[in-house]
Amino acid sequence: MVTRGKGILPPLKVGDNVLVSIPSVDRGRGDAANLLAVIIEEKDGKFRIGTKEGILSTWLERNSLAATKYCSLTTADVQQNEYSLRELVRLGSVGTGQCYRRCTCRTNCTSKKCTCKKNNMMCNLACHPGYTCQNV
Numbered sequence: 463m464v465t466r467g468k469g470i471l472p473p474l475k476v477g478d479n480v481l482v483s484i485p486s487v488d489r490g491r492g493d494a495a496n497l498l499a500v501i502i503e504e505k506d507g508k509f510r511i512g513t514k515e516g517i518l519s520t521w522l523e524r525n526s527l528a529a530t531k532y533c534s535l536t537t538a539d540v541q542q543n544e545y546s547l548r549e550l551v552r553l554g555s556v557g558t559g560q561c562y563r564r565c566t567c568r569t570n571c572t573s574k575k576c577t578c579k580k581n582n583m584m585c586n587l588a589c590h591p592g593y594t595c596q597n598v
Contacts (some may be wrong), residue, residue, distance in 0.1 A: 471524055476501050479535055480511065480527040482518075488548045493555050496528075497547075500535040512540030515553035519544045565589045570596045 474480065481496040489495070497517035499518070508521040517540060545553065565577040571585055578585045585595045 473527055474501055474504075474509065474524065474529060477537060479530050479533045480509075481530050482511065482522065482527060482547075484547070484551055489551050490555055493551060497551060497554070498530070498532065498535065498598065500537055500540065501527075502537050503515065507579060512537070513550055514539055514541065515550055516541045516543040516545045518550060519546055552573055552594060567595075572596050 469586075478501050479485075480499055480501060482499055482587045484493070484495060484497055497513060499511040501509050502517065505521070508523060509527060510521055511518050511527070512535075514535065547557045555566075565571065565585060567576045567585075567590055571579055571589075574580050576585075578589060589595070
């Protein structure tokens with residue numbers, strides 16, 4: 463079974479760009495389903511990958527990596543900080559990670575008690591529809 467699996471999956475080497483599937487519990491609703499990474503090290507059939515944000519702290523098996531023709535990352539682009547998969551996804555996220563931040567203020571969002579204002583974010587329509595807001 464192992465021999466057959468090695469024949470199906472093309473071999474990967476250091477410097478190849480790969481896609482890593484991200485479980486739905488580790489990503490936000492607006493985030494991509496895959497993480498673009500580059501292989502920075504290989505040892506005993508396991509791979510260490512890196513992204514623009516940092517290095518994945520765990521080693522991955524070959525079956526969890528998908529080779530891609532999209533070659534935009536090099537090993538020189540990788541930051542040297544180590545993170546878990548969830549942290550790497552959050553750092554590269556368009557939102558705030560697993561969820562969208564919003565407030566439920568009814569006081570025009572003028573004080574630092576407002577979640578959006580405290581995090582230096584602008585309020586949006588999901589925050590408090592129907593109420594006026596100073597933080598737009």
